[in-house]
Amino acid sequence: MGAVAHKPKLYEQVAERLEEAITAGTLRPGDKLPSVRQLSLRERVSISTVLQAYLHLEAEGLIETRPQSGHYVRRRERPQLAEPQLSRPASTATLVTVSSLVASVYQSMGDARMVQLGAASPSPELLPTRRLFRELNALTRDARDRGVQYDVLPGCVELRQQLARRSMDWGCSLAMDDFITTFGASEAVHLCLLAVARPGDTIAIESPAYYGTLQAIEALGLRALEIPSCPCNGMQMEALEAALTRRRIAAVLVVPSFSNPVGSCMPDVRRQRLVNLLDAHDVPLIEDDIYGDLHFGPERPRSCKAFDKRGNVMLCGSFSKTLAPGFRVGYVAPGRFRERVELLKFSTSVTTATLPQYAIARFLQSGGYDRHLRSLRRRLCAQVQRMTSAVAEFFPEGTRVTRPTGGQLLWVELPQQVDVLTLHAKALEAGISIAPGPIFSARTDTYRNCFRLSCGHPWTPRIEAAMATLGALARSLA
Template sequence: MKLYETYADEIAELIRQGVLQPGARLPSVRQAKQQRKLSASTVFEAYALLESRGMIHCRPRSGYYVQLRHGSQTPEPHTAAPAAESSPVAISDLVFEVLGSTRDERMVPLGSAFPSPKFFPLDKLAKALTPQMRRLAPAQLTGHLTAGDEQLRRLIALRYGTSGFRLEPSELVITNGAMEALNLSLQAITQPGDVVVLESPTFYAALQVLERLKLRAVEVATHPRTGVDLDSLAEVLRQHPVKACWFMPQFQNPLGSQMPVEAKQALVRLLTQHQVPLIEDDVYGELYYGHHRAPPAKAFDTEGLVLHCSSFSKSLAPGYRVGWVAAGRFAQQIQRIKLMASLATAIPSQLAIANYLETGGFDRHLRQMRLRLEDNASTALQCISRYFPTGSKVTRPQGGYFLWVELPPDLDALVVHRRASAAGISVAPGQLFSADQRFHHHLRLNFGFHDGSELATALRQLGALLVSP
């Protein structure tokens, strides 16, 4: 990163943390020069970059100030308080019914689970594949078949190492996307009828997996900003014979919540005391808005009880279906299940991504994508504050590309879904995100648009539908 980008990111982080409040005056160019030993041009470039992101503005003859962002006063949704009872899951029929519209390319994808494909360097990935296939040795086709390509596993472990914690390549199993990693993890540690703890609300795909494996769900209170409530989780662990927890500590889908580092440490400590494995779904971990990536829960695992699952689908290559699980003490067991289920992950996809990671460009791509998503988050909050009904509440995530909106109680999210679909807009109604379909006046909205103006137009149109009779 260039010097002005580094300084801009430091200021941006202070704004995100609330150290620099909306309306606060930034250090003058002269002060920044003296305090940071920077040139005037570096400071000007940094402030210009922050202006372009909409984070600060210049007042003539006065200086630079933190932007007063519309929507900053919109309250957060309530913390869910689910009943601490286990129940079977039957959600798939509703999921298939509701989300069928998201596959229609003519629909505005506020209900999609993926960011815009225009974010991804697909041409560069295609070019990375060609030389790898030409140099492919026959032994590579079967050499590391089930565990995955050795070089790709090494590069994934290296990325974790540069983020601050060590992960052994031998612990990694390459999978067909994160969904296979999560499925394999559950199969390795549960039997039909077992109890699994989920966040509330939770991602509907997790509910579908529990339904398919005939597992019982217990939902735990989850704060819209800080994630799983550990006191509630401790109570659930006392009341139920829990066999596994499936949590998303980083930018949870649908809330966008992020567990603080200390809470992740406490979570792993609590589950270790009870010897309950944690399946950590970390598919959005690379899409943070701050200066540094927070460590995952896996970083605090001392007994191999955390099965850390992720993929390149949300950050680099959605159609390549390359994910992984760092399975701790369960790695060999998961390899055996994968061998019986799908044998291996496609070699060409693995080689293309490995070559792309080696030749550079991934971090540059991620920086650009994060900046666009952060800008979109601000745009979406402004639009919700301006166009949505009085009494609406919304989350303010620090990563990912989802907002969780709590509408006034008289609005039924399924009715909203049908009206929006008729107008060419997809949304994800809240009923999809719990085993008992509780969140009847909530929506999950995807702001992962490549064009911010298209996002603003879609939210304005959706707001008009919500306030009209």
């Protein structure tokens, strides 16, 4: 029998008709598209279908959203830059020594006088700050003793109930008691590492990897084994499988959805293969899903936890990238390691701050979170496109840049002769902060021509001028 043809979904049909009009030149670069309501009436589809179609076209780079204005055909004045190639880290595990370099870089990321192009935090302009403060004010009046008492492990009941409900969007079916609340995803990951590894053990990670992960590995006296990773699809399974047969690995730590710093998104088939592979070797998987809600397409990626049948996946997440970085509200669903993680949580920080948990729980329960996410994803998608266009316009020939389908980060690979630590120093003198590549590897002589760009701030003339200056500095070093 022949294969059954894929029938396009309704939003795909709407998006296809608009794409044909753009390709044919009926809709030209800069043209304003119909409003969501107008297109809904014209196409005789729901408003949510039109929103999905516009999100799809944004992810394809064909249109852009301008806040308070509408949707426009994107100007494609420059050719698309090539993506960075598969990373090729050393094949041996090593002790990590990045903390001193990270500390010097991180100071500039917190300087309000700098144009912040490196810190992976969303701008307060994009967050529902006033709504969250109203929730906090109401709780301060109503919580009474509960607001100043220690919370009881495993954490705020109302928040864990909301997490259990949301787990269905992740492809899981988790219960409230599967979760433990934490001080952000950082503490969740730290607790998981403590639960499954001992000093001297080896942890397999993506390369490049988030510097916070590297610092946690360093602080615990562990070794990092960097696995080659694709900027589009994440960790290379063949390389990981080879490493598992050669040496003992205590755990694998990945950010499968819109990874930091590269922005890769592991396809479902790879996630399932990863879970099955680690089950076969009896190696736990620590999954950092902090960016999972920031997808630009119509559907959220399924978590690796969705394929977990043995409790071998330790799912970590937080609301730091979507709601309130300063609230430090995270969570972990540690599977078969739950008892161990809860004991470690009590011995390290006792419990998580009470009022921020309740405020976020109330926001989730009201339905405000989903409405906020739809707006946040559209704006981040537009900002990623603007930053990508600026890299193409201002940076030297031979520059490569990633094409993430979610999150808020770009990974830029400059020509080999450009030393990014020199670029970082010159950028600081010009009042610009970036995140240089060497802080994303256990070996700080790696990624010397790469850096991470944050797209978490709305596009402004100040950011455009900073990108032009940064590009000029890079060209001078090339």
